[in-house]
Amino acid sequence: MYYPMMMKLEGKKVVIIGGGRVAFQKLKGLENTKAKITVVSPTIIPEMEEWLNEHDAIWIQKEFEPSDIEQADLIFATTNDPKVNQAIGLHKKGHQLLLRADHPKESDFITPAVVQRGKLTISISTDGASPGLSKKIKKELEQQFDENFGEYVQFLEDARRVVLKQIGDASLRKSILTRLLDPVFYELTMERKLKKRDHLLMDLIKPAINDDKNIM
Numbered sequence: 001m002y003y004p005m006m007m008k009l010e011g012k013k014v015v016i017i018g019g020g021r022v023a024f025q026k027l028k029g030l031e032n033t034k035a036k037i038t039v040v041s042p043t044i045i046p047e048m049e050e051w052l053n054e055h056d057a058i059w060i061q062k063e064f065e066p067s068d069i070e071q072a073d074l075i076f077a078t079t080n081d082p083k084v085n086q087a088i089g090l091h092k093k094g095h096q097l098l099l100r101a102d103h104p105k106e107s108d109f110i111t112p113a114v115v116q117r118g119k120l121t122i123s124i125s126t127d128g129a130s131p132g133l134s135k136k137i138k139k140e141l142e143q144q145f146d147e148n149f150g151e152y153v154q155f156l157e158d159a160r161r162v163v164l165k166q167i168g169d170a171s172l173r174k175s176i177l178t179r180l181l182d183p184v185f186y187e188l189t190m191e192r193k194l195k196k197r198d199h200l201l202m203d204l205i206k207p208a209i210n211d212d213k214n215i216m
C-alpha cells in the first residue's frame with residue numbers, strides 16, 4: 001500500500017515532463033505549494049499555457065533529456081510515450097521521487113483525487129485500483145462539503161488558537177476543543193450569524209479560563 005501524507009513543497013524543485021491533459025492535472029495540483037516548477041515538453045495544451053502565464057513556473061519547449069531532472073526533488077513523467085517515461089525512471093537518482101503516470105508500479109508516489117475547502121483537504125485514493133472511483137467519490141464529497149466550508153475551518157483554527165493560549169490545563173483544553181466541534185458553530189458560520197457565534201465561543205471559553213485559574 002502507498003503511505004498517505006501531506007508534503008511541504010515550498011522551495012522544492014518539481015519537474016513535469018509532458019504537456020498534455022495528465023500533465024496539466026498534476027500541475028494544477030501544485031498550485032499554492034510554492035514549489036519551483038519546470039515543465040519540459042515540445043507542446044503544451046492551451047489551458048496549460050494560460051496557467052503558466054499566470055503563475056511563477058517555467059516551460060522549456062523541448063523533448064526530455066536526462067539533464068532536465070538532475071536537480072529535481074519531485075518528477076512527474078506524464079508523456080504519452082512509455083519509452084520516454086521509462087527513460088526518466090532509469091535516469092532518476094535514488095533519493096528523487098518519481099510519478100510515472102502510465103505505470104504506478106514504477107512510481108515512488110501517486111496522486112489522490114482532492115477536495116479542497118480552505119484549509120480542509122480531503123484526499124481520496126484507491127491505491128491505484130480505480131482512479132475513476134476516486135474521482136466519483138470526490139464529486140460526492142464536493143456536494144457534502146459546500147464551498148464555504150473553508151470559512152468554518154478558519155473559525156475553528158482561530159478559536160483553537162485562543163483555547164491553546166488561554167487554557168493551561170490539558171484535560172480542560174481537550175474538553176473545550178471537543179465542544180468547539182458542536183454543529184451549532186458550523187450552522188452559525190453558514191448563516192453568517194458571526195456575532196452570535198463569537199458570543200457562544202466566549203461563553204464556552206470564559207468559565208474555563210476562570211476554572212483553570214482556580215486549578216493553577
Ligand SMILES: C[C@@]1(CC(=O)O)C2=NC(=C\c3[nH]c(c(CCC(=O)O)c3CC(=O)O)Cc3[nH]c(c(CC(=O)O)c3CCC(=O)O)/C=C3\N/C(=C\2)[C@@H](CCC(=O)O)[C@]3(C)CC(=O)O)/[C@H]1CCC(=O)O
Pocket residue numbers: 025026029099100101102103104109110111112113114124125126127128129130131132133134135138
Ligand atoms: C484521482 C486522479 C488524481 C490526479 O490525476 O490528480 C488520478 N487519476 C485521475 C483520473 C483518471 N485517470 C484515468 C482515468 C480513466 C479511467 C480509468 O482508467 O480508471 C481517470 C478518470 C477521468 O479522467 O475521468 C486513467 C489512468 N490513471 C492511471 C493510469 C495508469 C494505470 O492505472 O496503470 C490510467 C490508465 C491510462 C491508460 O488508459 O493508459 C494512474 C493513476 N491515476 C491516479 C490518479 C493515481 C491513482 C489514484 C487512486 O489511487 O485512485 C495513479 C495510479 C497515478 C497518478 O497518476 O497519480 C484523477 C482524478 C482527479 C479529478 O478529476 O479530480
Ligand SMILES: NC(=O)c1ccc[n+]([C@@H]2O[C@H](COP(=O)([O-])OP(=O)(O)OC[C@H]3O[C@@H](n4cnc5c(N)ncnc54)[C@H](O)[C@@H]3O)[C@@H](O)[C@H]2O)c1
Pocket residue numbers: 017018019020021022023040041042043044045062063064078079080081084101102131
Ligand atoms: N495518471 C493518470 O491519471 C492518467 C490518466 C490518463 C492517461 N494516463 C497516462 O498518461 C499519458 C499521458 O496522457 P495525456 O492525456 O496527458 O497525453 P497527451 O497525448 O495529451 O500528452 C502527451 C504530452 O507528452 C509530450 N511528450 C511526448 N514526447 C515527449 C518527450 N520525448 N519529452 C517531453 N514531452 C513529450 C507531448 O508533447 C504532450 O504534451 C497517457 O499516455 C497514459 O499512459 C495517465
